[in-house]
Amino acid sequence: MNSDSRYLNTFQSKIFVNRPVNLRKIKYYGFDMDYTLALYKWPVYHEALFLHALDSFVSMGYPKELGALTYDIDFPVRGLWFDTLYGCFLKVDSFGNIFMCALGYQMKSKREIEELYPGRFVTFTDRMYIFNTPFHIPELMFFAAVINYFVEKDQLSGRSSKTGVFLAEGSFKQFSELFADMREAIEIVHMKGRFKEYILEHISEYIEKDEKIPLLLQTLKTEGRKVFLVTNSDWEYTNGIMTYLFDQPISEDIKGSNWFKLFDLVVTSSRKPKFFKEGTELYRVDPATGEHVAMFGESGSGVMQPNCVYSGGSVDQLEDALDVQGRSVLYIGDHIFGDILKCKKHKGWKTFLVVEELDHQLACWVKCKPLIRELERVDFIKVNNHRGHYSLACQASEAEDGEKTMNGGEAMTNGLSEVKMGLKEKLRAVDLTYGKLGGLFQSGSRETFFASQVKGYADIYATRCTDLLHYPLDFHFHTPRQRLPHEMACEDIPEWTSVSDSFDREHRQLNKMTSAQASVMMNHLPNIAAVNSDTDYQKL
Known part of the structure; x- marks a missing residue:
């Protein structure tokens, strides 16, 4: 969004892509508050x-x-x-x-x-x-x-x-x-x-103030995008947190307690994921007094209006109020189920998952790179030892001095056991780099349940929502095609190697149906026998 060198893309401010997202087509940016706009200080x-x-x-x-x-x-x-x-x-x-x-x-x-x-x-x-x-x-x-x-x-x-x-x-x-x-x-x-009251009373000790948050929202508004807030926190807590985050002037009329004027719509006490389906009773909130006025009754569940603050309601009311057209919404949140999965399943919105631990995961991955390479080498040894053991076993059934051959196989088995023990130690060392229960996205060399959810429902993900500042608003996030394991294995095969191909044209030509086979089959297919009577299958 800014060509200034201060905002040049860096590895740890990178947005990672599971599925394509074209920001040119995104007209509405929705935000959660807790752990998205408001970042809590860990631990x-x-x-x-x-x-x-x-x-x-x-x-x-x-x-x-x-x-x-x-x-x-x-x-x-x-x-x-x-x-x-x-x-x-x-x-x-x-x-x-x-x-x-x-x-x-x-x-x-x-x-x-x-x-x-x-x-x-x-x-x-x-x-x-x-x-x-x-x-x-x-x-x-x-x-x-x-x-x-x-x-x-x-x-x-x-x-x-x-x-x-x-x-x-x-x-x-x-x-x-x-x-x-x-x-x-x-x-x-x-x-x-009194926990929320306690946090608000000691807010600077527990909430991180990020000057890029107001900058991000202001940039989106300047570029003609609509922004809205949907949070499960109540109005009192939301107002306290957002007032703190926006205590620096953004414009002549937006500072501190007027923060809500930066949003086209604010929804508190949304009770996500329920908000993304049937919703709850709708109240209009007076920002000056905090008073809640019921917007439902005999006539229906109520209607939202833009540039207002609400408590409760549903995603359908929000879309009507903002005149959302098609799949033009990018919703940004930290809750894989309440924020990401539900709005994608029920509304087809594009999704941006905030994963604050990503910095730690990336740092640990970099530290573990030598170990990971060693794990790949050990895995290669295991595969080749298994192949060698199988080859020796086959030789034993044919060779006259089978005893010597099997002794070689026994030695290989012992070597494989040592390799496996080394593998366990290295896998545990990788896990402990992240913490006592291992990484967020992997355990050893295998993906976790959390990783599968991120891949399945988050179109893009990053450490912070402000990482959007490193990209222009017409940027198209592409994902490179993920190669399958058999395709990645080809990297280890020298280019000059001749690989057996039982489905190449020569093999297919040799295994075509012969005229004799076709003639026998036509006796069982009277409906097309006349049409194919002159067909010479050998020449096709």
Whole structure:
């Protein structure tokens, strides 16, 4: 958007592409607020939420000793599944194959995983809960710390259960019951507690002020684009956060508490993903007083008007108000399910996923490049050892001195075992570079469930929404065709190598239907026999 050298594209401000997005065709830019426009400071904000959750949990009658638990900044990674039956955190791929399994902080062995999940495989059912968003990171940490506390107490007392923990003598709590109470504690913090008030009172400690946010919105407006805000946060909290972010003058009439004038429409308390389907009751909000006026009644669910602030409503009302035509919306958010998946499935909007951890993932990937190359080399050795072992086995069945040949195969097998052990160590080293539970997008050399969701629903993704400033508004994001594994394997084949091709023209010509074969077949095809009576198949 700006040719100034200050905004030259850099690797860590790059926008990554899953599917083409032509910004020339985008006329409407929609934004979420939390973790999109308003960036929370990690990990201090998560620690604050973690401590508020513990306080809420203790107020429900749980041991006061839980208040001494601390936040482990290296443990949580989003994208995990939580099994409410066994109390385990599962890191899986898109098919449910389990990479890692932890009970509290304790990692399960392959044998232990197999006992709970035969084949180390699990399907997504109602008993599973997904930690998908940045808000889920402190929640995950809270769950893990609490479960670990009770599990360790049981282990010291010589008690154990696959499906729950003992709170006190004779008092047993199923993991599903513990989960329900922990979720209630979190809800109290978000909806009923003083957490949001606390954040607003100490806003500079927990919210990152990015001067590029007002610049991005102002640039979009100057270029004739319409911008709107759809957030699940209520008006009071939204106004407090946005006033802080826009405390520098943007224009003569837009500064601080007038921030909403920069948007063509503002929707608070949207209750996404419900907003993108049936919606909720619509209220018009008076920005000056915060008063909510109902816009629904006997006549219908209400109508939105541009340049207004609302609470609730639906995506259909928003599109009508802004006169959205076709697939001309790019919606930007951090919630893979509530922001990205639903608006794409129900409205076909283009999607931009904000993944703040991307900087960390990129940095770790760069650090791991030597290890990754070593893993590729080890994989190559494994494949060739398997081929060599097969070749020696074939020779053994034909050779007179079969004993010598098999001794060679045995030595190769021993070498392969050493290679496999080295591979496990290197894979674990790669995972630990990211954190105790590995990377967000991969576990070892395999893609995670989170990665599959990003690929499936986010058209483009980046660390911050302000990375758009590095691209002109007529930019066309293209994605290079992803080569299949057999195509990538061709890189290792020298150009002069003759590759067997059983489907080339020579082979096809030799295997064509002969005249004799055609004649026999025509006896069974009377409807076309006359038409093909003069056909000479050998000459075609």
